[in-house]
Amino acid sequence: METSDFSQPVRQSAKGIIIIFGFNTFKFFKKFFVLFLALGLSLMKKKTFANLSPTIIILIIVSILIVLLVFAILKYLNFRFYVSRDDFHLSTGIFNKDNTIIPKSKIQNVYVKQNFLQQLINVVSLNIETAGDNKSEIEISALDKSTALLLKKELFNKNQVSTDSDSTLIDEQNTVFFKVSPKRLLLEGVSQNHLKSFAIIASFVFGLYYEFKDYVKDLKIRERIEGVIQLDEATLFGIFLTNLFIVVLAILFSLVFSVIKTFITNFNLQVVENQKTIEINKGLFNKVSLSLTPSRIQNIVIKTNRLKQYFGLHTMSVKQAMVNAKQKKNFVIIALEKTQVNHLIDKLLDNYTSHLEAYKPAYYYKRILAFDMLITAVIANGIAHVIFGSNVWWINLILAPLAILYVYYGFKKAYYKINDEFVTIGGGVIDTTVNILEIHKIQAVKLKQTIFQKRRQITSVIISTASKSVKIPYIKESEAKSIYDFLLYKVESQDKDWM
Amino acid sequence: MSFTNSQIFNDALPKLEDVKLKSISKRYLKIIILNKLAMCAAFSGVLIAGKLFIEREAFQDNFWFIFSIVMTFCFVNFVIAILAFKKRKYAVRDHDVIYASGLIVNSITTVPISRIQHIEESRSWLARQFNLATLNLYTAGESGSDLSIKGLPHEEAKQINDYISVRINGNQ
Numbered sequence: 268m269e270t271s272d273f274s275q276p277v278r279q280s281a282k283g284i285i286i287i288f289g290f291n292t293f294k295f296f297k298k299f300f301v302l303f304l305a306l307g308l309s310l311m312k313k314k315t316f317a318n319l320s321p322t323i324i325i326l327i328i329v330s331i332l333i334v335l336l337v338f339a340i341l342k343y344l345n346f347r348f349y350v351s352r353d354d355f356h357l358s359t360g361i362f363n364k365d366n367t368i369i370p371k372s373k374i375q376n377v378y379v380k381q382n383f384l385q386q387l388i389n390v391v392s393l394n395i396e397t398a399g400d401n402k403s404e405i406e407i408s409a410l411d412k413s414t415a416l417l418l419k420k421e422l423f424n425k426n427q428v429s430t431d432s433d434s435t436l437i438d439e440q441n442t443v444f445f446k447v448s449p450k451r452l453l454l455e456g457v458s459q460n461h462l463k464s465f466a467i468i469a470s471f472v473f474g475l476y477y478e479f480k481d482y483v484k485d486l487k488i489r490e491r492i493e494g495v496i497q498l499d500e501a502t503l504f505g506i507f508l509t510n511l512f513i514v515v516l517a518i519l520f521s522l523v524f525s526v527i528k529t530f531i532t533n534f535n536l537q538v539v540e541n542q543k544t545i546e547i548n549k550g551l552f553n554k555v556s557l558s559l560t561p562s563r564i565q566n567i568v569i570k571t572n573r574l575k576q577y578f579g580l581h582t583m584s585v586k587q588a589m590v591n592a593k594q595k596k597n598f599v600i601i602a603l604e605k606t607q608v609n610h611l612i613d614k615l616l617d618n619y620t621s622h623l624e625a626y627k628p629a630y631y632y633k634r635i636l637a638f639d640m641l642i643t644a645v646i647a648n649g650i651a652h653v654i655f656g657s658n659v660w661w662i663n664l665i666l667a668p669l670a671i672l673y674v675y676y677g678f679k680k681a682y683y684k685i686n687d688e689f690v691t692i693g694g695g696v697i698d699t700t701v702n703i704l705e706i707h708k709i710q711a712v713k714l715k716q717t718i719f720q721k722r723r724q725i726t727s728v729i730i731s732t733a734s735k736s737v738k739i740p741y742i743k744e745s746e747a748k749s750i751y752d753f754l755l756y757k758v759e760s761q762d763k764d765w766m
Numbered sequence: 767m768s769f770t771n772s773q774i775f776n777d778a779l780p781k782l783e784d785v786k787l788k789s790i791s792k793r794y795l796k797i798i799i800l801n802k803l804a805m806c807a808a809f810s811g812v813l814i815a816g817k818l819f820i821e822r823e824a825f826q827d828n829f830w831f832i833f834s835i836v837m838t839f840c841f842v843n844f845v846i847a848i849l850a851f852k853k854r855k856y857a858v859r860d861h862d863v864i865y866a867s868g869l870i871v872n873s874i875t876t877v878p879i880s881r882i883q884h885i886e887e888s889r890s891w892l893a894r895q896f897n898l899a900t901l902n903l904y905t906a907g908e909s910g911s912d913l914s915i916k917g918l919p920h921e922e923a924k925q926i927n928d929y930i931s932v933r934i935n936g937n938q
Contacts, residue, residue: 588906710877710881710905710906711877711878711913712875713875713876716872717871718870721872731905733905733906748781748782751874751876752780752781755862755876756779758878759861759862759880766906
């Protein structure tokens with residue numbers, strides 16, 4: 268169904284039935300996943316479940332599917348939308364009829380998404396976001412790509428005309444600025460923080476284990492593992508070897524997981540440069556297409572680490588105001604070269620410059636970092652003591668140099684720069700992060716000082732924008748106060764809007 | 767245009783130190799005391815109930831030990847809360863609202879009036895008995911940049927509320 272006229276109420280593409288059906292079925296089965304698993308297991312064991320024969324169970328499932336299908340069709344039939352001069356109208360609902368009207372001027376964001384099922388039958392979904400909570404989002408789940416793009420343009424049309432008339436220019440200059448190569452994606456995956464992946468895997472495994480404790484116990488894994496380990500338990504070297512083996516396995520798993528995750532979320536990552544905005548396209552199973560509008564950007568965070576720097580990989584996350592939590596993590600562009608990062612920053616932030624004098628936190632910051640490490644060490648020792656007994660004092664031999672490195676790099680990487688329009692804050696320990704925000708987008712400024720810092724005249728400045736709070740850590744009180752005065756003066760004396 | 771010291775230490779800038787922060791109403795101290803006492807009472811109530819109903823020896827033997835820990839905690843909490851009361855201060859300037867609080871971790875937050883999305887005056891039952899009010903200032907930011915000034919005299923809260931409301935609506 269190709270439509271280009273949205274002035275009359277239209278339905279989405281008929282393929283929408285499949286999408287709605289597929290989605291509802293998935294949701295249904297996900298909800299009763301545990302039940303189905305139990306059912307399957309008891310079927311395997313006893314050939315029956317709650318005195319029902321397999322045929323009846325199949326019949327029940329089929330009838331559930333039919334009900335879901337009927338609902339999908341009804342939902343499809345009752346889903347109509349059209350665009351009037353100033354508003355977007357949507358009517359939905361089978362029993363409860365809902366009529367939604369969104370003024371075009373209130374639309375914050377329109378983006379195109381395509382999940383796996385939608386890719387199969389070649390439709391896209393169009394999400395319309397308004398300012399406010401998550402519930403205010405509207406999703407049209409099945410449109411032809413061309414229709415979706417047309418509708419998107421239509422929705423933005425009014426906005427553009429009212430501000431200025433360069434909507435034609437926007438059509439003309441769409442240059443693909445950046446396209447990620449598989450090699451860079453691989454490098455990005457390899458150089459990621461594997462601890463994070465490991466934590467995800469571990470929590471997943473533990474979650475599964477907890478859910479299916481009883482079944483796992485039946486499998487007698489413990490006995491089997493003990494059987495394997497017993498072979499070389501005799502020697503201390505054997506224990507060392509098994510531990511090493513487990514560690515290597517964990518690292519390998521995390522690595523593979525990181526790489527796969529990177530590939531799935533960032534497959535075919537593309538940055539398209541328009542006249543005013545920047546568009547990000549990416550994803551393997553879930554294709555998303557998002558646009559960044561400079562006026563709505565609140566913070567920009569650039570991240571890299573030692574290894575990534577070596578490969579020339581930088582990650583840029585853009586924090587926008589009024590974006591729902593689910594989409595937030597998608598405004599990330601990975602595997603950028605340094606020059607590309609600079610280009611994007613130039614594009615998104617007018618006359619930004621990083622050639623400024625960098626100020627350092629006070630030496631007190633080192634003390635805080637060292638204190639952090641001390642607490643970590645104490646906790647680590649405690650845990651080790653409980654798990655492995657009292658002869659693990661040697662972990663301190665590893666911890667101590669790590670702690671020193673932590674303090675050293677933590678302090679070395681911390682700095683801040685301020686000019687008339689921007690605040691730039693650098694930090695990180697393993698990662699190197701740079702936080703950039705525009706002064707006129709500040710929502711609140713806060714000075715924070717503990718009773719211990721008061722004696723030493725140390726204060727932290729916390730700067731909040733609509734999407735994030737950043738901290739200039741532990742600087743001299745007089746410095747902090749003048750920054751505070753300066754930022755407030757800038758915000759209050761200019762009559763610039765924050766969005 | 768680079769950031770220089772002379773610029774930032776510009777004497778012409780309005781200074782935080784020049785602002786005369788005002789303490790919140792003394793009556794709010796009573797509310798704090800009442801709250802803390804209620805908390806202590808609740809804790810000790812639970813413990814005493816435990817003493818009466820839990821038969822486990824480990825608990826019974828160590829009851830006074832646990833009880834004294836809880837009481838010490840309550841007492842310290844109480845003292846800190848009272849001392850911290852003096853630190854709760856606020857000021858409304860031409861262009862912003864300032865609120866300072868905290869004894870152990872002292873913070874001073876300023877929200878420019880032009881960034882306030884909406885303002886709310888709320889009064890709990892207890893606050894009404896003391897003729898006090900709480901002012902909540904909401905910005906567009908994450909919860910971190912919202913401001914809540916507790917223990918304002920009702921009259922004053924109303925005045926500030928009116929003043930800021932007019933300013934917010936005037937800007938739009």
